[in-house]
Amino acid sequence: MAEWFAMGGHGLYVWGSYAVTALFMIVESILVVRQKRTLLQRLGRMMRMNSEVE
Amino acid sequence: MNLFKYSAPSTFYPLAGKLASGFAIASVLLVVIGLYMSFFVAPTDYKQGEGYRIMFIHVPAAWMSMFIYIIMAGWAAAGMIWRTRLSSMMASSLAPTGAIFTFIALWTGALWGKPMWGAWWVWDARLTSELILLFLYIGYMALESAIDDPRRAARACGLLALVGVINVPIIYYSVQWWNTLHQGSSIKMNEGGGLDASMTDIMLWTLLIMTVAFWFYTIAVALTRVQRIILERESNTAWVKQMLPQEDK
Numbered sequence: 001m002a003e004w005f006a007m008g009g010h011g012l013y014v015w016g017s018y019a020v021t022a023l024f025m026i027v028e029s030i031l032v033v034r035q036k037r038t039l040l041q042r043l044g045r046m047m048r049m050n051s052e053v054e
Numbered sequence: 055m056n057l058f059k060y061s062a063p064s065t066f067y068p069l070a071g072k073l074a075s076g077f078a079i080a081s082v083l084l085v086v087i088g089l090y091m092s093f094f095v096a097p098t099d100y101k102q103g104e105g106y107r108i109m110f111i112h113v114p115a116a117w118m119s120m121f122i123y124i125i126m127a128g129w130a131a132a133g134m135i136w137r138t139r140l141s142s143m144m145a146s147s148l149a150p151t152g153a154i155f156t157f158i159a160l161w162t163g164a165l166w167g168k169p170m171w172g173a174w175w176v177w178d179a180r181l182t183s184e185l186i187l188l189f190l191y192i193g194y195m196a197l198e199s200a201i202d203d204p205r206r207a208a209r210a211c212g213l214l215a216l217v218g219v220i221n222v223p224i225i226y227y228s229v230q231w232w233n234t235l236h237q238g239s240s241i242k243m244n245e246g247g248g249l250d251a252s253m254t255d256i257m258l259w260t261l262l263i264m265t266v267a268f269w270f271y272t273i274a275v276a277l278t279r280v281q282r283i284i285l286e287r288e289s290n291t292a293w294v295k296q297m298l299p300q301e302d303k
Contacts, residue, residue, distance in 0.1 A: 010105035017162040036282040
């Protein structure tokens with residue numbers, strides 16, 4: 001197992017590559033979903049506020 | 055089925071949501087298979103040992119960085135020619151993902167270059183033109199956020215995207231046109247029309263699976279982002295107001 005993690009002495013480079021790639025892809029997918037949801041909620045609130053005023 | 059129906063943001067929005075979920079699930083499955091193959095199935099490279107496994111994300115990310123730019127420029131061109139609102143929204147939704155894959159290609163390239171070449175970075179044609187691609191994506195996003203009127207922003211960004219397309223063949227052919235430290239293409243067409251790959255079949259399959267996974271990821275993320283862009287631009291229209299009570303839970 002430790003040998004596998006060492007990647008023949010290139011562990012830092014291999015894991016550094018995969019970790020940063022995973023980080024970017026996970027963060028980006030969370031962000032796009034959250035931004036869409038936040039906007040939907042904001043638009044919904046604005047619509048309710050407008051309908052109460054009328 | 056009338057495809058043009060979906061060029062209207064109101065009909066495209068629900069379709070984009072459904073497609074995004076499907077592609078997201080497919081992408082996760084393929085990433086799991088691809089990672090398993092990258093680390094447990096693909097053999098040790100006879101020249102580069104285990105370090106070569108960086109290739110399974112470096113090459114797909116580099117391919118995606120160029121593919122996405124071409125598609126982005128295509129949407130931008132469509133938006134400028136036919137003035138369709140959705141086209142420029144699609145172009146905008148691709149730029150951040152393109153920038154991310156360009157950064158990943160540069161980052162993993164540096165981490166691959168250090169053990170193999172002894173340098174994180176060299177100013178050669180392949181690396182420099184890929185760095186320019188990153189600047190093009192960042193320039194596109196900066197230009198877009200600097201112009202308030204969406205239609206003027208779309209025109210300015212479309213122009214930038216189209217001019218920048220010239221950089222893509224430069225990146226692709228840089229390893230043939232100039233002397234460079236970067237190794238040649240991993241896969242290329244031979245004169246008989248077949249494919250030549252400088253690797254074993256199993257490595258090639260792993261590479262292709264990771265590439266398709268990155269494609270599906272890009273489609274899922276870009277479709278979700280375009281949904282947000284559609285909502286932002288169309289927030290005052292009747293269809294958004296009608297849809298909101300159902301979606302906002």
